[in-house]
Amino acid sequence: MKRICTICARGGSKGVENKNIRQIAGKPLIAYTLEQAQVSRLFEVIAVSSDSPEILDVAQCYGVNVLIQRPPELATDEAPKLPVIRHCVEETERIVNRRFDIVVDLDATSPLRLPEDIQGAVNLLESQNLGNIITGSPARRSPYFNLVELKDDGVVQLVKPPITAIVRRQDSPKCFDMNASIYVWQRDVVFNAPSVFNQDTRLFVMPESRSIDIDSELDFEMVEFMLKKRQGV
Structure with a gap:
């Protein structure tokens, strides 16, 4: 299986200013997701899509394979997720001249996941030949x-x-809370499905302790505390 990891991170943020590159427990927020993707050893290519030169510069410093400049119409508050992922995949395939079988999108604002979570979600999709996987924790x-x-x-x-x-x-x-941490897709599904939820969408369950998505200053403080605790700081 040829797999691509997409990390789509906008420059603007309403709840936490510049959160994707803001320092948290010693490094830029997006760096945690980049490192998890690398450590998982699942991907031929890791691509970062952004409208922000600063975010793309940070991604390059952390060894990202492909940097995608996101067009303005896909960088608004109203822009849906799927078209952004599709654009990133299409541009990456054009750049590397390769078509991928599996698309894994990781949210930069969910740094508490582990590489094992990514591996588990991908294995669930591939072992059961499913269309797509979302992640969540018990509500x-x-x-x-x-x-x-x-x-x-x-x-x-x-x-x-x-x-x-x-x-x-x-x-x-x-019932489960979607944690927006990991999305795994068959390529054909991500390009043809009308939404995240389809007939054979399945859930990969993650613990609550790895499922906080940073959307506010309180989230940021909680996640920083947990990251420092994990690091033994």
């Missing part, structure tokens, strides 16, 4: 038990009212 809240929505008239109700009452969260259907 603390359940839409059947203690996750509620507020309706326009002010009424509060469960997001998914069960047919029969559930008195313990443990008795509700298993």
Whole structure:
């Protein structure tokens, strides 16, 4: 199998300024994902897509194979994920003159994953010949038990009212939080599927301790604490 790893990191950030290259526990945030991809030894090519020259410079310093300049229309707040991945894959295939079988997209804002998580998600897809894999962790809240929505008239109700009452969260259907850490695709699926969720999409489960996606200053502080603890600092 010919595999490509894409890491798509925009320069702009609303919640945490310049978060992809901000120093966290001693190195730029994106560096953790780059190193995990390298240590996994799964990929013929690791490609970073960005609209930011600073991000691309950091990626080059960490030995990235291919740097992709993302066009402005794919670097807006509204730009969906799939077209960005497709652009990165197509440009990389053009540059290296090679077509890949498997596409693995890693989110730069999820630095707590381990190389073993990447290997596990890829193995799940390849061993069962699936279309795509997403990752997630067991949810603390359940839409059947203690996750509620507020309706326009002010009424509060469960997001998914069960047919029969559930008195313990443990008795509700298993639910998971998507952690946006790892996406694994068959190439044809990533280019033809209308969304992340398809008929044979499967979940690779990761522990909560490796599933925090940095989207706020509080997330950043929590992840930095956990990274330093992992490093023994």
